[in-house]
Each structure stands twice: as C-alpha cells, then as structure tokens.
Amino acid sequence: MSKLRVESFTLSLDGFGAGPNQDLDNPLGVGGTGLHGWAMSTRTFRQHVFGGDGGSTEGVDEEFAARGFQNIGAWILGRNMFGPVRGPWPDESWRGWWGDNPVYHVPVFVLTHHARAPLVMEGGTTFHFVTQGIAVALERAREAAGGKDVRLGGGVSVIQQYLRQRLIDEMHIAISPVLLGSGERLFEGVNLPALGYACTRCESSPLATHVVLTRQ
Known part of the structure; x- marks a missing residue:
C-alpha cells in the first residue's frame, strides 16, 4: 500500500509550524515565511515553487x-x-495561493466543511474538496x-x-x-511515543536540522 508522508514540514525552535494571523499577505502566518530559508536555498524548491533556476543542487537540504x-x-x-x-465559499474566485499552474501537478484533496466543485488547473493539478473527513480524503x-x-x-x-x-x-x-514566539504548535497534546512513532534519521545543515519520524 502507498504511504502517507509528511515532507519538508518546518518548525521553529520554539515548536511552531506556522505563525499567527494568517491572511492574504501572510499565507504562513506572521513570521512563518522565515522558517523556510533552508528550502529556499535548494534547486528543487526554486524549480517547483518559482519555476526558475538557482539554488543548491547538493547537500542535505537539497536531498x-x-x-x-x-x-x-x-x-x-x-x-x-x-x-x-x-x-462558506462566497464564490469560486479564489483558486489557491499558487496561480494558474500550482506546484502539485497531481490531484490534491482539500479538507473542508463546505462543498465546492473540483477545480481543474494547469499542469495536471486538480483540487478536489472533501467534506466527509480525513479518512475519506485519504481513501x-x-x-x-x-x-x-x-x-x-x-x-x-x-x-x-x-x-x-x-495514519501517517x-x-x-x-x-x-x-523563533516565532506564538502560532500553531505541531505536537501540542500529541504523544508520539505512545502512538508508535520513533526518530529514525537526524541530519543537520547550517540552515536546519532534519529529522524523520517513522511509525513503528
């Protein structure tokens, strides 16, 4: 069976995965963009997100x-x-953060409480809006x-x-x-060992420490 994977999810030193007060000008919350300096240094990120060249082609961050x-x-x-x-969706004018050709290039399933018709974008991305919960979205x-x-x-x-x-x-x-100081804590109230997760890899670069948690 295929795996459900979280990739490149970045936390601050004080444990926040996003800053506070997300809005149109701050899609990752206030200060949240500053978390991703390691990713912005890589060739992969620049190609997939900005559609351009530049960035490192080697090293742990690029890997x-x-x-x-x-x-x-x-x-x-x-x-x-x-x-x-x-x-509720006021209309269907909002088409995502990424413009007409989003970074995904595969089907994307968006969890929501409010139904909306599938949104077909350029490059192979179609957004499907799922109102039946996380299990149905995964299925x-x-x-x-x-x-x-x-x-x-x-x-x-x-x-x-x-x-x-x-499920991950x-x-x-x-x-x-x-340091963000406030925002959303990823592991707030989550007991990872009790859920069967263990750290199976840890490597560092000057810009980030990378850890892999695997369900045992």
Whole structure:
C-alpha cells in the first residue's frame, strides 16, 4: 500500500509550524515565511515553487527537498493551505495561493466543511474538496495516486488529526533556527511515543536540522 508522508514540514525552535494571523499577505502566518530559508536555498524548491533556476543542487537540504516530490501521486491539504477564505465559499474566485499552474501537478484533496466543485488547473493539478473527513480524503487520495505515495501538506491541525489516528507512515520535519514566539504548535497534546512513532534519521545543515519520524 502507498504511504502517507509528511515532507519538508518546518518548525521553529520554539515548536511552531506556522505563525499567527494568517491572511492574504501572510499565507504562513506572521513570521512563518522565515522558517523556510533552508528550502529556499535548494534547486528543487526554486524549480517547483518559482519555476526558475538557482539554488543548491547538493547537500542535505537539497536531498530532503527533492525527496518530498519523489513517488508522490496525490496530496492532501487542509483548507487553510488552499487559501485564506473562511466559512462558506462566497464564490469560486479564489483558486489557491499558487496561480494558474500550482506546484502539485497531481490531484490534491482539500479538507473542508463546505462543498465546492473540483477545480481543474494547469499542469495536471486538480483540487478536489472533501467534506466527509480525513479518512475519506485519504481513501480518495490513495485511489488517485495509483500506487504512489500521498503527501500530507498540512497545516498543523490536519497533521495532528492524521497523527492521532496513526495514519501517517513517515514524517520529515525540518527544525529552523528561528523563533516565532506564538502560532500553531505541531505536537501540542500529541504523544508520539505512545502512538508508535520513533526518530529514525537526524541530519543537520547550517540552515536546519532534519529529522524523520517513522511509525513503528
């Protein structure tokens, strides 16, 4: 069976996976963008997110950035990762943070309480809006992935929901040397050892410490 993987999810030194007060100008919350200096230094990130050249082609940061796109056949996102709109959809004008050609290039399943028709984008990305909960989203994502892995993109609340159900097979967490002071704590109230997770890899670069947590 395909794996459910968290990749390149970055935490601050004080444990926050996103800053406070997410809005159109701060998609990762206030200060949240500063967490991702390690990723922005890599060739993989620059190609997938900005569609351009530059960035390192070697080293531990590039290795972890690249593995996040390997063997991925579908994504799952929380609604906040799709956009800042809250409550019922006022219309269908919001089409995601990424423009007409999003970074995913595979089917993406967005968890929401409010139904919306599938949104077909350029480059192979189609956003499907799932109102039936995390289990149904995972079932549909695995079917769409066609035997490849499913990447769980977040945000914090969504990862916590899947963690508490022991549905995540593997997590790559990058710990950035940044202090946010407030925001959303990824492991708040989550007992990882009791859920059967253990650290199976730990490597560092000047920009981040990379750990892999695996369900035993």
